[in-house]
Amino acid sequence: MKILVINSGSSSLKYQILEMENESCLVKGLVERIGEQESDIEQENEGKEYKNITKIKDHEEALKKAMELITDPEYGCLKELNEIDAVGHRVVHGGEEFFSSVLIDEEVIKAIEENSDLAPLHNPPNLMGIRAAKKLLPNVPQVAVFDTSFHHSMPEKAYMYGLPYEVYQKYKIRRYGFHGTSHRYVSQKASEILKKDMKELKMITAHLGNGASLAAIDRGKVIDTSMGFTPLEGLIMGTRSGDIDPGIVFFLIRKGYSVDEVDDLLNKRSGVYGLSKMSNDMRDIRKGIENGDKKAKLAYDVYVYRLAKYIGSYITALKGLDVLVFTAGVGENDEHVRMDVCDYLDFFGVKIDKEKNTLLNRKNGIISASDSDVDILIVKTDEELMIAQDTKRIVEEVNEK
Ligand SMILES: Nc1ncnc2c1ncn2[C@@H]1O[C@H](COP(=O)(O)OP(=O)(O)O)[C@@H](O)[C@H]1O
Ligand SMILES: CC(=O)OP(=O)(O)O
Numbered sequence: 001m002k003i004l005v006i007n008s009g010s011s012s013l014k015y016q017i018l019e020m021e022n023e024s025c026l027v028k029g030l031v032e033r034i035g036e037q038e039s040d041i042e043q044e045n046e047g048k049e050y051k052n053i054t055k056i057k058d059h060e061e062a063l064k065k066a067m068e069l070i071t072d073p074e075y076g077c078l079k080e081l082n083e084i085d086a087v088g089h090r091v092v093h094g095g096e097e098f099f100s101s102v103l104i105d106e107e108v109i110k111a112i113e114e115n116s117d118l119a120p121l122h123n124p125p126n127l128m129g130i131r132a133a134k135k136l137l138p139n140v141p142q143v144a145v146f147d148t149s150f151h152h153s154m155p156e157k158a159y160m161y162g163l164p165y166e167v168y169q170k171y172k173i174r175r176y177g178f179h180g181t182s183h184r185y186v187s188q189k190a191s192e193i194l195k196k197d198m199k200e201l202k203m204i205t206a207h208l209g210n211g212a213s214l215a216a217i218d219r220g221k222v223i224d225t226s227m228g229f230t231p232l233e234g235l236i237m238g239t240r241s242g243d244i245d246p247g248i249v250f251f252l253i254r255k256g257y258s259v260d261e262v263d264d265l266l267n268k269r270s271g272v273y274g275l276s277k278m279s280n281d282m283r284d285i286r287k288g289i290e291n292g293d294k295k296a297k298l299a300y301d302v303y304v305y306r307l308a309k310y311i312g313s314y315i316t317a318l319k320g321l322d323v324l325v326f327t328a329g330v331g332e333n334d335e336h337v338r339m340d341v342c343d344y345l346d347f348f349g350v351k352i353d354k355e356k357n358t359l360l361n362r363k364n365g366i367i368s369a370s371d372s373d374v375d376i377l378i379v380k381t382d383e384e385l386m387i388a389q390d391t392k393r394i395v396e397e398v399n400e401k
């Protein structure tokens with residue numbers, strides 16, 4: 001079975017074709033800066049790289065371009081599009097409706113549309129991707145895999161805000177959590193690597209990409225996660241502030257900021273980027289620190305401190321900890337972040353092995369010291385594979401009926 005996986009962002013479209021016989025990735029591509037004068041297109045297929053800059057006006061055109069490249073005689077991996085058996089889509093916000101991945105029909109599209117209010121930056125492009133794929137591949141089954149669904153096991157005490165109850169009833173304002181597909185994948189992979197049953201483990205997974213979140217997973221079920229109503233809550237991120245005093249929002253508005261300006265400030269101009277005045281990218285921050293840049297050092301210190309505090313609080317929520325997993329861009333590649341976070345957690349018996357931490361950088365593996373009470377792991381996330389696996393399972397279930 002060949003599955004096309006689509007991850008539509010606000011201005012980008014990432015795609016992969018996976019052959020599910022052996023779960024291998026046949027081709028992988030990215031269209032960025034959709035809607036701007038110049039869009040970047042990149043595709044990789046067994047070392048053959050395609051790169052181009054051209055104007056791509058919307059997601060439909062982006063997907064059309066991707067389909068052309070997938071079937072391109074030189075760069076592609078398929079002869080014809082009808083070799084695609086199913087399409088899996090990342091959908092960021094599933095609201096309270098979706099507990100697991102689903103086959104997309106008109107009702108599901110309507111529900112995703114209704115949840116757009118809750119994730120205005122993420123759901124509309126996800127829908128555009130779904131509509132474009134339906135148009136181009138009308139007879140192929142399509143599956144939605146939600147960022148929120150793995151977090152549905154959170155108890156009320158974790159997902160309710162200290163707000164009047166009717167605000168939840170009326171507007172569904174509660175904590176949802178995101179990056180669920182990644183947390184689910186790496187937690188399963190960690191239990192495989194450790195050869196320990198998930199049902200016996202208290203685990204914290206740290207997805208540290210450009211967006212970042214933690215999940216506290218008690219015997220396979222999420223009991224808390226750091227993102228909330230929107231992907232803005234929680235950790236310091238590349239450009240997002242994470243937790244702040246909500247009073248700051250009113251203060252800024254009274255100082256003359258518009259609502260959109262505050263939104264932009266907190267989502268796009270804060271976090272590591274805002275503090276360092278340099279970059280949202282940890283690689284640049286590291287260079288800055290090495291060159292003695294004080295703001296880069298401050299951004300790094302605030303990032304690590306917040307992360308360590310959150311892990312500490314989740315050890316309390318879990319009443320203990322067996323496994324700590326680092327994943328995504330920063331978690332997989334930045335040995336300094338892992339070292340410095342674990343340094344704060346020494347008191348809890350979280351002890352990292354410095355050499356293994358360096359040696360296993362960018363690889364899957366166990367990096368805890370032999371006398372650590374907690375297993376510490378690096379696990380490379382693979383949201384696309386998880387989406388493809390869900391898609392295959394659901395399409396097979398439907399076919400069996
Ligand atoms: N070698 C590296 N060292 C440190 N940080 C890295 C490295 N490579 C990537 N990163 C960090 O990972 C981030 C991207 O993570 P990723 O999980 O790909 O994000 P997203 O999926 O949210 O775009 C970059 O912004 C950068 O901060
Ligand atoms: C939900 C979310 O924040 O996703 P990303 O990290 O891809 O922006």
Ligand SMILES: [Mg+2]
Nearest residue numbers: 209210211328
């Ligand atoms: Mg990501």
